[in-house]
Amino acid sequence: MEALKKYLRKPMGVVGAVMLFLIVFVAVFAPWLAPYDPNVRVEVEPDDILAPPDAEYLLGRDDAGKDVLSQLIYGARVSLIVGFTASFMSMFIGTTVGLVAGYFGGRIGTLLMRVVDFLMVIPDLPLMLVIIAVMGRGLWNIILVIGLLGWTYTARLVRSQVLSIKERQFVLRARSLGASSARIILRHVFPQVMPLVIAQAVLDISVAILAESSLAFLGLGDPTLISWGMMLNFAFERALSRQAWWFLLPPGFAIVWVSLALVLIGNTLDEIVNPRLRTHHLFDPRRMVALVAGAPRVETPAEE
Amino acid sequence: METQPILEVSDLHKHFPLARGVWGTLTRMPCRTVRAVDGVSFCVEQREILALVGESGSGKTTVGMNVLGLQQPTQGHVCFDGVDVAEWVHGRGVSVESNAQLSGVSRRRRVMILRERAQMIFQDPYESLNPRQKIFDIVAEPLEIHRLTASREEKAERVRLALETCGLAPADHFWSRFPAELSGGQRQRVAIAGALVLEPRLLVADEPVSMLDVSIRAEILNLLHTLRRERGITILYTTHDLATAGFFTDRMAVMYLGRIVELGPTAAVLSEPRHPYTRALISVIPAPNPRRRRKRQILQGEIPNAIDIPPGCRFHPRCPMAVEACRVSDPPLREVAPGHRVACHLA
Numbered sequence: 001m002e003a004l005k006k007y008l009r010k011p012m013g014v015v016g017a018v019m020l021f022l023i024v025f026v027a028v029f030a031p032w033l034a035p036y037d038p039n040v041r042v043e044v045e046p047d048d049i050l051a052p053p054d055a056e057y058l059l060g061r062d063d064a065g066k067d068v069l070s071q072l073i074y075g076a077r078v079s080l081i082v083g084f085t086a087s088f089m090s091m092f093i094g095t096t097v098g099l100v101a102g103y104f105g106g107r108i109g110t111l112l113m114r115v116v117d118f119l120m121v122i123p124d125l126p127l128m129l130v131i132i133a134v135m136g137r138g139l140w141n142i143i144l145v146i147g148l149l150g151w152t153y154t155a156r157l158v159r160s161q162v163l164s165i166k167e168r169q170f171v172l173r174a175r176s177l178g179a180s181s182a183r184i185i186l187r188h189v190f191p192q193v194m195p196l197v198i199a200q201a202v203l204d205i206s207v208a209i210l211a212e213s214s215l216a217f218l219g220l221g222d223p224t225l226i227s228w229g230m231m232l233n234f235a236f237e238r239a240l241s242r243q244a245w246w247f248l249l250p251p252g253f254a255i256v257w258v259s260l261a262l263v264l265i266g267n268t269l270d271e272i273v274n275p276r277l278r279t280h281h282l283f284d285p286r287r288m289v290a291l292v293a294g295a296p297r298v299e300t301p302a303e304e
Numbered sequence: 305m306e307t308q309p310i311l312e313v314s315d316l317h318k319h320f321p322l323a324r325g326v327w328g329t330l331t332r333m334p335c336r337t338v339r340a341v342d343g344v345s346f347c348v349e350q351r352e353i354l355a356l357v358g359e360s361g362s363g364k365t366t367v368g369m370n371v372l373g374l375q376q377p378t379q380g381h382v383c384f385d386g387v388d389v390a391e392w393v394h395g396r397g398v399s400v401e402s403n404a405q406l407s408g409v410s411r412r413r414r415v416m417i418l419r420e421r422a423q424m425i426f427q428d429p430y431e432s433l434n435p436r437q438k439i440f441d442i443v444a445e446p447l448e449i450h451r452l453t454a455s456r457e458e459k460a461e462r463v464r465l466a467l468e469t470c471g472l473a474p475a476d477h478f479w480s481r482f483p484a485e486l487s488g489g490q491r492q493r494v495a496i497a498g499a500l501v502l503e504p505r506l507l508v509a510d511e512p513v514s515m516l517d518v519s520i521r522a523e524i525l526n527l528l529h530t531l532r533r534e535r536g537i538t539i540l541y542t543t544h545d546l547a548t549a550g551f552f553t554d555r556m557a558v559m560y561l562g563r564i565v566e567l568g569p570t571a572a573v574l575s576e577p578r579h580p581y582t583r584a585l586i587s588v589i590p591a592p593n594p595r596r597r598r599k600r601q602i603l604q605g606e607i608p609n610a611i612d613i614p615p616g617c618r619f620h621p622r623c624p625m626a627v628e629a630c631r632v633s634d635p636p637l638r639e640v641a642p643g644h645r646v647a648c649h650l651a
Contacts, residue, residue, distance in 0.1 A: 168431060169426050169428060169431040169432040170431065170432055170433055170434040170435075172374065172426070172432075173424070173426060173432050173433075173495075173498075174434075174445070175374065176372055176374055176419065176423070176424045177419060177423075177445065177446045177449055177498075177502075178415065178416050178418075178419030178420070178446075178449050178450065179445070179449050180449075183449065187434075187437075187445075188434050191434075191436040192435075192436065
């Protein structure tokens with residue numbers, strides 16, 4: 001409750017939450033909101049191809065004569081499914097690896113962190129391109145690739161926190177009571193890192209959505225589903241030369257919208273829970289001004 | 305059983321090696337060590353309260369950790385209930401297997417028996433309670449770990465009893481709260497309740513009142529005293545404050561730089577201190593009557609670090625009475641009166 005109040009006091013966080021809520025609402029109710037079903041083939045006249053926006057087709061039509069708005073609405077589903085599932089996967093793997101590496105340390109910890117370092121230095125996008133090209137362009141393959149490559153930062157974050165938490169006295173107390181390692185990790189260490197993990201997971205969703213869009217834009221999206229990245233891909237190839245901006249801009253803006261929303265939420269959560277970003281209550285700039293204005297100026301003594 | 309001391313610490317050493325760094329490792333520099341505890345021996349009888357007194361850095365907390373087997377001694381032994389603790393925490397070894405009560409059970413169970421019999425209270429009640437657990441869960445956790453209660457009602461009853469014994473009554477007024485909602489004294493009571501709920505035989509109280517307000521201290525110490533009287537718990541009480549130690553302990557061991565310098569009945573140590581260090585400590589206890597101020601004896605300098613321990617008597621650089629012999633030879637702990645032992649050439 002305390003945390004919720006703190007969150008609601010941050011305008012950026014509220015804006016982000018509203019933006020995300022809108023997108024989730026659109027994705028959930030897509031069949032009712034979309035004026036046309038984008039999966040149905042339409043018979044087209046030559047004039048319908050890349051027709052500009054009008055009253056019937058609010059965002060115009062694409063090169064197959066389909067409604068852009070409906071595709072945009074259905075595309076939200078793919079983005080959100082990929083984003084949430086992949087980030088949940090990386091959260092789970094990253095937290096587990098971080099907890100184990102941080103708590104047990106020693107050889108296991110070193111080994112796990114070398115794996116993390118290894119994955120961290122490989123550029124993600126080229127690796128994803130190669131894996132998708134080999135494994136095939138299914139939705140699940142895309143989710144797996146993004147989820148299995150995106151957990152390294154979470155693991156590092158969790159490990160660094162665990163290293164300090166495990167030295168705290170309540171962990172020693174649990175040990176002196178005879179608690180098993182599993183119990184200490186789950187009951188005493190994990191609850192302390194959970195807020196940080198959630199803040200990081202929200203940021204990861206936007207990274208995952210961007211990764212999916214990049215893959216789709218490069219032609220490696222799931223061919224059976226409409227996603228924003230894929231729309232960009234088609235628009236880039238076919239609509240740009242005809243100045244059909246209504247096909248290119250909306251998916252671009254949608255991607256920006258949803259990642260901006262998630263970054264706003266994630267940064268706000270991070271600000272609330274991350275001990276490194278938290279400042280003392282006296283550091284509030286308004287109070288600082290009051291203090292400085294009221295206080296006599298202190299002269300720095302001359303150097304001896 | 306009554307004749308045997310419940311806790312026997314003999315020649316306990318605990319050294320922590322310092323990291324040498326890359327250059328040190330390459331040049332094979334000798335590994336320097338912090339000698340936190342450097343040859344400590346004492347016994348604690350059943351139902352006795354022994355105070356370990358010393359400045360910070362004198363090694364008293366390290367002794368407590370070794371007594372509970374939370375650290376492994378570098379040298380020497382800690383025997384609790386006649387079993388070597390260093391072997392007990394691993395559940396195997398000669399002293400464990402020859403013990404009648406322990407030989408027939410599994411290794412894990414042996415360790416659990418140790419954890420059940422000996423408990424620790426930590427110095428800082430703001431740190432030793434998990435801030436995300438409710439009071440009930442904190443006190444009930446030992447019961448869950450040791451699977452001691454069959455039903456939820458029984459568990460609640462034991463938690464209630466423990467909390468109310470420690471002066472947190474009515475218990476249900478407190479147990480759904482988080483530690484942050486309680487005061488320092490209340491938290492320390494919760495910590496004690498969490499240690500008592502297992503009905504231990506030995507309680508290591510590591511500076512349990514040093515973080516608390518003076519007004520709360522007496523209450524907590526009275527509580528510990530009552531526990532000894534009513535339940536026969538043996539208490540090893542570490543503190544830097546001679547006044548609180550004199551308040552309720554039976555015997556007192558004064559530690560300096562990882563060694564015991566004076567050990568004896570509390571009344572004897574306080575009324576007739578033999579070691580100059582003990583005298584200095586006693587002279588700075590605040591006296592309630594300002595007219596009867598004693599001459600204070602302020603020690604010069606800091607406690608030396610435990611890496612470069614001075615040769616000879618380790619107290620001589622700060623000792624107001626040091627003579628030539630103190631610089632050369634290390635005084636052994638010898639008996640000066642029945643049960644009163646001092647490590648000083650001049651005593």
